[in-house]
Amino acid sequence: MAQISQDNRGLRLVVRYAVLCLIAAIFSFPLIFMIVSSLKPSSQLLADAHSFRALLPVGDISLQNYFDAFKRAPVALFIFNSVLVTGVTVVASLALCSAAAFAFTFVMWKGRDLALTVILATLIVPFETIAIPLLLEASKLPWIGAGGITWGWLNSYRVQIVPFIADGLTIYLFVQYFKDLPGELIEAARVEGASWFAIYRRVVMPLSGPVLATAAILKFLVMYNQYLWPIMVTQEEQYRPVMVGLQYFFQLNRAWGEIMAYLSLITVPVLAFYLYLQKAFIASIASTGVKG
Amino acid sequence: MAGITLKGLQKSYGTAQVIKGVDIEIEDGEFVVFVGPSGCGKSTLLRMIAGLEDITAGDLSIGGRVVNDLSPKDRGVAMVFQSYAIFPHMSVRENVAFGLTIAGASKAEKAEKVAEAARILQMEHLLDRRPSQLSGGQRQRVAIGRAIVRNPQVFLFDEPLSNLDAALRMDMRLEIGKLHQQLGATMIYVTHDQVEAMTLADKIVVLKDGMVQQIGAPMELYHNPANLFVAGFLGSPAMNFLDVDVVAVNGSKVLVQNAVLKPVEITAKVGGFTQGGKAKLGLRPQYLSPVESGGMLYGRIALTERLGSETVVDLTLNDGNRLIAALARDAVFPIGADLGLTFDATQAHIFPL
Ligand SMILES: Nc1ncnc2c1ncn2[C@@H]1O[C@H](COP(=O)(O)OP(=O)(O)O)[C@@H](O)[C@H]1O
Ligand SMILES: [Mg+2]
Numbered sequence: 001m002a003q004i005s006q007d008n009r010g011l012r013l014v015v016r017y018a019v020l021c022l023i024a025a026i027f028s029f030p031l032i033f034m035i036v037s038s039l040k041p042s043s044q045l046l047a048d049a050h051s052f053r054a055l056l057p058v059g060d061i062s063l064q065n066y067f068d069a070f071k072r073a074p075v076a077l078f079i080f081n082s083v084l085v086t087g088v089t090v091v092a093s094l095a096l097c098s099a100a101a102f103a104f105t106f107v108m109w110k111g112r113d114l115a116l117t118v119i120l121a122t123l124i125v126p127f128e129t130i131a132i133p134l135l136l137e138a139s140k141l142p143w144i145g146a147g148g149i150t151w152g153w154l155n156s157y158r159v160q161i162v163p164f165i166a167d168g169l170t171i172y173l174f175v176q177y178f179k180d181l182p183g184e185l186i187e188a189a190r191v192e193g194a195s196w197f198a199i200y201r202r203v204v205m206p207l208s209g210p211v212l213a214t215a216a217i218l219k220f221l222v223m224y225n226q227y228l229w230p231i232m233v234t235q236e237e238q239y240r241p242v243m244v245g246l247q248y249f250f251q252l253n254r255a256w257g258e259i260m261a262y263l264s265l266i267t268v269p270v271l272a273f274y275l276y277l278q279k280a281f282i283a284s285i286a287s288t289g290v291k292g
Numbered sequence: 293m294a295g296i297t298l299k300g301l302q303k304s305y306g307t308a309q310v311i312k313g314v315d316i317e318i319e320d321g322e323f324v325v326f327v328g329p330s331g332c333g334k335s336t337l338l339r340m341i342a343g344l345e346d347i348t349a350g351d352l353s354i355g356g357r358v359v360n361d362l363s364p365k366d367r368g369v370a371m372v373f374q375s376y377a378i379f380p381h382m383s384v385r386e387n388v389a390f391g392l393t394i395a396g397a398s399k400a401e402k403a404e405k406v407a408e409a410a411r412i413l414q415m416e417h418l419l420d421r422r423p424s425q426l427s428g429g430q431r432q433r434v435a436i437g438r439a440i441v442r443n444p445q446v447f448l449f450d451e452p453l454s455n456l457d458a459a460l461r462m463d464m465r466l467e468i469g470k471l472h473q474q475l476g477a478t479m480i481y482v483t484h485d486q487v488e489a490m491t492l493a494d495k496i497v498v499l500k501d502g503m504v505q506q507i508g509a510p511m512e513l514y515h516n517p518a519n520l521f522v523a524g525f526l527g528s529p530a531m532n533f534l535d536v537d538v539v540a541v542n543g544s545k546v547l548v549q550n551a552v553l554k555p556v557e558i559t560a561k562v563g564g565f566t567q568g569g570k571a572k573l574g575l576r577p578q579y580l581s582p583v584e585s586g587g588m589l590y591g592r593i594a595l596t597e598r599l600g601s602e603t604v605v606d607l608t609l610n611d612g613n614r615l616i617a618a619l620a621r622d623a624v625f626p627i628g629a630d631l632g633l634t635f636d637a638t639q640a641h642i643f644p645l
Contacts, residue, residue, distance in 0.1 A: 182375060182377065184373045184374075184375050184377035185377050185379060187339075187342075187344050187364075187371075187373070187377065188371065188373060188377035188379075188438075189379075189390070189394075190343075190344065190363070190364045190365060191342055191343075191344070191364045191365070191369060191370060191371045192365075192370070192390050192391040192394060192438065192442070193364075193365040193391055193394045193395060193442075194365065194390075194394045195365070195394075198394055202390075202393075202394075203379060206381040207380065207381055
């Protein structure tokens with residue numbers, strides 16, 4: 001009997017791994033195709049596309065597409081812009097939204113539930129519906145810089161950052177997580193003399209690793225993939241992010257090799273960020289042990 | 293000086309009134325236990341004192357100052373929670389030092405006070421551990437350590453021992469008693485366990501349904517319970533109650549009897565008896581003793597439990613009611629046998645119905 005169940009377990013494990021490998025293969029297929037193609041001249045790329053050679057780095061392999069991509073467009077600038085806008089927004093958003101969620105969860109104040117309801121209601125408003133009014137507003141906002149007061153935020157980093165710092169989804173994620181934290185921890189800190197800010201900083205935030213990672217990943221993806229809004233608010237190349245930069249490669253002479261090279265370049269930061277956060281995510285769950 | 297005064301304290305959640313006007317006077321340095329069945333409002337009352345719940349009506353003073361509107365951090369109290377509420381992301385040392393860190397104490401001061409607390413609680417060897425590496429009893433020590441480092445005038449405990457196993461519970465009970473003697477601070481301790489209340493308290497407050505039933509020293513409540521509830525709540529095994537008829541009333545002397553009880557005169561500690569009325573006669577199991585002949589009560593033995601120090605006998609009286617007797621030492625009684633019992637009328641309690 002024991003022998004049979006042992007075999008059974010082994011078989012089940014094999015099947016499970018096979019399924020996982022298959023899924024992994026399906027998901028990594030486009031990535032492999034992209035990276036392999038970025039190393040081939042356009043003519044070979046198109047010829048290989050119909051066979052398994054599309055996934056193998058064979059034939060006329062070189063980094064020529066990458067050199068050409070950098071010549072065609074200011075790739076480094078686009079990546080810099082995207083990383084800057086995304087990075088600042090993610091950090092600012094995590095700080096602001098977690099603080100807001102803290103006030104919604106732990107602090108009692110008049111109108112709290114109504115305010116939270118209103119914020120959650122914004123989740124169902126698609127960005128496209130507010131894009132035009134937001135553009136009009138942004139074009140009239142004041143800014144105090146080195147040269148005194150200027151009007152209008154168009155063509156800047158801030159116009160790509162500020163509107164996305166506060167967001168309902170991120171607040172909602174934090175509120176849900178905070179509700180599951182043991183209330184007596186917060187009460188113990190209060191009795192021990194901690195101010196609300198001290199509780200936020202010393203008790204709640206250190207226990208929020210998992211939700212910080214989740215919120216950061218979601219925010220990162222949204223921000224890094226921004227396309228509509230940057231097109232609307234940036235006329236100058238200087239402030240444009242990677243997705244808008246993709247336009248440079250879809251002009252008259254469409255070079256698929258260069259497109260693949262560009263896409264490979266702009267995908268790397270995403271993967272790096274994701275892998276880093278995944279590690280942090282697991283580590284924080286393991287070390288705090290608040291959940292499970 | 294940190295005496296505490298509760299004056300007409302009330303608490304409502306919406307329309308549900310949970311604390312219904314509570315008056316308690318607590319002396320500086322006193323060990324007061326709030327005891328009552330689950331859901332009677334003990335925790336709520338304690339949390340109101342801590343400042344974790346708003347006070348709906350009434351006045352709460354600590355050290356002669358009304359603190360109704362002060363936040364917890366300004367009340368000078370420390371609290372030990374039922375779940376211990378230890379910060380899982382900090383080491384034991386950081387946990388114990390938390391209040392000092394918040395208050396901006398120097399490194400040296402923190403080290404000194406943490407060492408002192410660890411010595412008192414015998415947990416020096418635990419200071420560098422993470423909370424996840426501690427047993428329940430050790431977590432309890434950390435929670436108490438965190439409370440004592442700030443040297444507060446008032447300690448609040450909310451069922452601190454209820455998550456521990458029986459043996460550990462007894463150890464910690466003794467330690468908390470010792471701690472009170474060492475520190476001399478005012479302590480309020482909430483429990484549903486009457487043994488903890490009896491052993492720890494200078495003063496017990498018995499609560500039921502958000503109302504105070506009786507306040508007094510443990511032995512005073514044990515010997516002079518003010519009502520049926522207190523009489524039945526304190527003492528183990530619980531007091532027996534017999535329905536009796538009042539035959540005659542003469543001042544505080546009440547003559548009662550029923551079908552299985554010979555007429556007996558009891559000195560009542562409460563009033564309200566009328567001749568021909570009904571009453572409850574309360575007999576503590578410990579004050580019943582077996583007799584060969586001339587017993588005041590007779591019953592058939594349904595069950596016996598031999599505990600070594602005493603033998604608990606479960607009797608079925610002739611009218612069908614149950615009676616528990618706790619008889620001295622290791623007495624042996626055959627199940628099914630008839631047993632005659634007598635009791636000391638001065639140790640019996642009587643309450644009007
Ligand atoms: N936040 C709350 N909202 C509504 N009712 C509550 C709340 N907290 C406690 N109660 C009610 O108050 C009563 C007393 O609760 P509690 O003080 O926790 O009792 P105890 O500690 O004596 O077991 C209970 O009936 C409980 O249901
Ligand atoms: Mg309770």
